[in-house]
Amino acid sequence: xxxxxxxxxxxxxxxxxxxxxxxxxxxxxxxxxxxxxxxxxxxxxxxxxxxxxxxxxxxxxxxxxxxxxxxxxxxxxxxxxxxxxxxxxxxxxxxxxxxxxxxxxxxxxxxxxxxxxxxxxxxxxxxxxxxxxxxxxxxxxxxxxxxxxxxxxxxxxxxxxxxxxxxxxxxxxxxxxxxxxxxxxxxxxxxxxxxxxxxxxxxxxxxxxxxxxxxxxxxxxxxxxxxxxxxxxxxxxxxxxxxxxxxxxxxxxxxxxxxxxxxxxxxxxxxxxxxxxxxxxxxxxxxxxxxxxxxxxxxxxxxxxxxxxxxxxxxxxxxxxxxxxxxxxxxxxxxxxxxxxxxxxxxxxxxxxxxxxxxxxxxxxxxxxxxx
Amino acid sequence: xxxxxxxxxxxxxxxxxxxxxxxxxxxxxxxxxxxxxxxxxxxxxxxxxxxxxxxxxxxxxxxxxxxxxxxxxxxxxxxxxxxxxxxxx
Numbered sequence: 013x014x015x016x017x018x019x020x021x022x023x024x025x026x027x028x029x030x031x032x033x034x035x036x037x038x039x040x041x042x043x044x045x046x047x048x049x050x051x052x053x054x055x056x057x058x059x060x061x062x063x064x065x066x067x068x069x070x071x072x073x074x075x076x077x078x079x080x081x082x083x084x085x086x087x088x089x090x091x092x093x094x095x096x097x098x099x100x101x102x103x104x105x106x107x108x109x110x111x112x113x114x115x116x117x118x119x120x121x122x123x124x125x126x127x128x129x130x131x132x133x134x135x136x137x138x139x140x141x142x143x144x145x146x147x148x149x150x151x152x153x154x155x156x157x158x159x160x161x162x163x164x165x166x167x168x169x170x171x172x173x174x175x176x177x178x179x180x181x182x183x184x185x186x187x188x189x190x191x192x193x194x195x196x197x198x199x200x201x202x203x204x205x206x207x208x209x210x211x212x213x214x215x216x217x218x219x220x221x222x223x224x225x226x227x228x229x230x231x232x233x234x235x236x237x238x239x240x241x242x243x244x245x246x247x248x249x250x251x252x253x254x255x256x257x258x259x260x261x262x263x264x265x266x267x268x269x270x271x272x273x274x275x276x277x278x279x280x281x282x283x284x285x286x287x288x289x290x291x292x293x294x295x296x297x298x299x300x301x302x303x304x305x306x307x308x309x310x311x312x313x314x315x316x317x318x319x320x321x322x323x324x325x326x327x328x329x330x331x332x333x334x335x336x337x338x339x340x341x342x343x344x345x346x347x348x349x350x351x352x353x354x355x356x357x358x359x360x361x362x363x364x365x366x367x368x369x370x371x372x373x374x375x376x377x378x379x380x381x382x383x384x
Numbered sequence: 385x386x387x388x389x390x391x392x393x394x395x396x397x398x399x400x401x402x403x404x405x406x407x408x409x410x411x412x413x414x415x416x417x418x419x420x421x422x423x424x425x426x427x428x429x430x431x432x433x434x435x436x437x438x439x440x441x442x443x444x445x446x447x448x449x450x451x452x453x454x455x456x457x458x459x460x461x462x463x464x465x466x467x468x469x470x471x472x473x
Contacts, residue, residue: 067438067468068397068427084398084423090431112431 014341016382017348018059018079019356020047023374025061027079028348028356035358035369041082042073047377049336053121053130054383058145060085060130062116070113072132074146078382088113088132088140088149104165109136115169118336120177123184131187133174137164139189141203152203155189160208160227164194167230167249175335176234180241180258188244188259190234195226196246196259212262216250217295232275233335234259235287243284247277247335252289254314265314270301276338276349280362283344285313288363290333290349298332305329307349307363323366324357331355336378350376386413386458390424391467400424405464410441411454413464428466438469 017028017035025047027039042063048070049062059075061082073082090111101108115135122129132140132149138156140149155161164172169192176190185202196210213229215222222228230249237243246253251272252265266272273294280286289308292298300306305324308317325331331351338349347363350356354373357366386407390400400421407413418425430436434452441448441456442465448456458464 065397065427067436068394069430069436071397071426087426089426093432110432 013343013346014381014383017339017358018050018052018378018380018382019350019373019376020050020061020336020378020380021350021354021374021376022046025050025079026373028358028369035367037370039079041079049116049119049378050380051119051121052380052382054342055121055124055127058121060119060146062119064115070116070134072116072146085146086142086148088116088134088138088151090138091151099162102162102165104163105170107166107170109162109171112136113138114171115173117173117175118177120179123179123181126184129184131177131179133177133189135166135169135173136171137161137173137191137194139174139177139203154204155197155199155206158206161194163227164191167192167232176231178234178236178244180236181238182241188234188236190231190246192232193228193230193249195229196231196234198259210255210259210262212255212264213246213248213253214250214264233277235277235279237279237284238281240284243279245277245279245287247274247289249273250294252277252314254287256284256313263314265310268308268317269319270304270306270308274333275335276333278338278340278347280340280344281342283311286311286344286362287314288338288340288347290338292332299330300332303327303329305331305351305355307347307366309363320363320366322364323359323368325355334377337376339379339381341381342383346381348379348381350379352376385460386462386464388413388417388464388466390428390465393468394424394427394466398424398427400427400466408458408460409454410443410448410450410456410458410464413458413462414454438471439466440469441466 015030019026024043025041029038046064061073063071074085075082093111118133130142139152178188180186189197208226210226231246242258244255253262271291274291304326307320347359355371356369385404389402405413405416
């Protein structure tokens with residue numbers, strides 16, 4: 013089991029450790045700086061932290077000593093835009109996408125046979141690849157230059173962004189990429205070519221004729237089961253979806269109480285039928301239903317759901333949980349989630365009971381177990 | 385030779401000591417400075433080499449007008465001040 017948790021917040025990166033039966037704050041880094049993302053690579057222990065300095069732009073830092081020290085490494089940067097590059101304004105927003113890293117939103121390591129390879133998703137929609145552990149990054153031009161990419165549009169941000177990269181553990185060249193708003197994209201040749209072939213994702217927020225257009229979908233987060241890689245879950249803008257055929261088709265899960273809206277999802281690493289969500293009132297409100305913090309759990313692939321509340325506030329709670337702010341450890345027993353109002357909860361038993369670690373951290377963007 | 389000075393707030397993230405830098409435009413002066421201090425470049429300029437959205441530059445007390453091309457002229461003994469805009473929070 014993992015005894016360390018990394019917590020990326022609006023005002024720094026915090027490390028939570030377990031001592032005996034209690035979790036407590038052990039360390040802070042980048043205090044007062046906006047830490048949008050943190051990741052730990054179980055292949056060799058490398059960590060990355062994405063920072064968003066309001067004035068000075070996005071920066072990426074790397075640690076090779078378990079987070080004791082951090083060094084700035086290369087920030088994924090867009091190449092110089094050619095003078096003759098014509099990109100029409102997005103038909104939905106009227107915006108012309110800038111060639112500039114606005115947010116570092118996702119970093120994932122490559123496959124086990126690809127030491128040193130990392131993928132980075134950004135707003136405004138560029139996917140970057142590094143072959144040298146982040147010493148340099150290259151924009152994946154095949155996706156950026158895809159003629160369908162300008163149809164992407166921002167969901168909650170002015171521009172589209174890549175928030176999920178799922179490498180197939182059986183084939184490192186097979187990736188799935190989640191885009192808000194742009195659907196789920198697949199490459200089977202290491203990023204040389206791309207398809208957006210998902211069927212079944214439904215965009216309720218668009219006219220009926222476009223509801224099943226794969227490119228206009230808003231998957232808030234895409235996760236893959238480690239031991240059953242064909243099984244994936246999506247927390248989508250308008251619901252929960254499950255795939256059992258490696259994202260070729262999706263089944264919408266409806267009727268989940270108290271809500272199917274949310275941002276985060278986690279799947280048990282050894283049981284594809286077990287997944288967790290943190291629901292909220294949909295769309296414009298984005299607060300917990302009846303001001304009660306609830307985690308929903310299915311153990312049967314979405315047939316039924318339980319509402320987990322033991323240890324969670326059940327009145328006057330206005331915590332929203334962002335897409336990267338829920339994680340499950342490598343055993344599938346420990347869970348952690350953090351909220352926009354700075355609350356952090358940990359469970360030792362798959363969500364049956366929760367321990368509140370803090371109610372006064374800065375707004376939490378991302379939580380990650382340091383996994384073996 | 386022109387002299388370049390940076391906001392104190394940037395020093396927390398990257399060392400930007402004041403320095404003389406040759407050039408007759410803001411672009412030329414900054415390029416000369418960043419050649420000697422490359423780690424500071426990305427804190428001031430964006431991916432397309434324009435001035436970051438929430439940064440401002442003054443030359444002898446006057447705010448520059450070309451934030452993208454940085455073509456504003458700099459006198460031989462000009463003072464280039466790079467500071468953050470309050471719009472950035």
